[in-house]
Amino acid sequence: MRRALCRLEDLEDPGSAVFVIDDPSGRRAMFVVRRGGDVFGYLNNCPHNGSPLDWRSGQFLDLDRRFIQCATHGARFRIDDGFCLGGPCAGKSLTPVPLRLTDGLVCLDEF
Numbered sequence: 001m002r003r004a005l006c007r008l009e010d011l012e013d014p015g016s017a018v019f020v021i022d023d024p025s026g027r028r029a030m031f032v033v034r035r036g037g038d039v040f041g042y043l044n045n046c047p048h049n050g051s052p053l054d055w056r057s058g059q060f061l062d063l064d065r066r067f068i069q070c071a072t073h074g075a076r077f078r079i080d081d082g083f084c085l086g087g088p089c090a091g092k093s094l095t096p097v098p099l100r101l102t103d104g105l106v107c108l109d110e111f
C-alpha cells in the first residue's frame with residue numbers, strides 16, 4: 001500500500017505533522033518529522049504508557065527542534081530512529097512507520 005500524506009514543502013523544516021491512517025489492524029495515529037530533505041514516521045504512541053506524544057496537534061519536537069519529546073512525561077527520542085535517550089522509557093523506541101518521498105510527496109510505504 002502506498003498513500004500520499006502531504007507535500008514535503010508543506011512541513012516546516014524542522015517540523016512535524018500528525019495523520020490518521022488505516023491499515024489492516026485498524027485506524028491509527030502517526031506522525032511525520034521533517035529534517036531537511038529527510039522524513040521520519042512513527043506511530044503516535046509513547047512507549048512509556050501509550051499516550052499520544054504531541055504537545056499540540058502535530059507538534060512533536062522539543063523547543064530546539066532537535067528531538068521528539070513526549071508531552072506527557074517529557075521522554076526525548078532521536079528523530080532518526082525514535083530511540084529514547086532519556087525519560088521513563090529510556091532505551092525503548094517509537095514504532096516506525098516506513099515512509100518514502102516520491103516527487104515531493106511524503107508517502108506511506110509498505111505498512
Ligand code: FES
Nearest residue numbers: 046048070073075
Ligand atoms: S507517556 Fe511519554 S513519557 Fe510518559
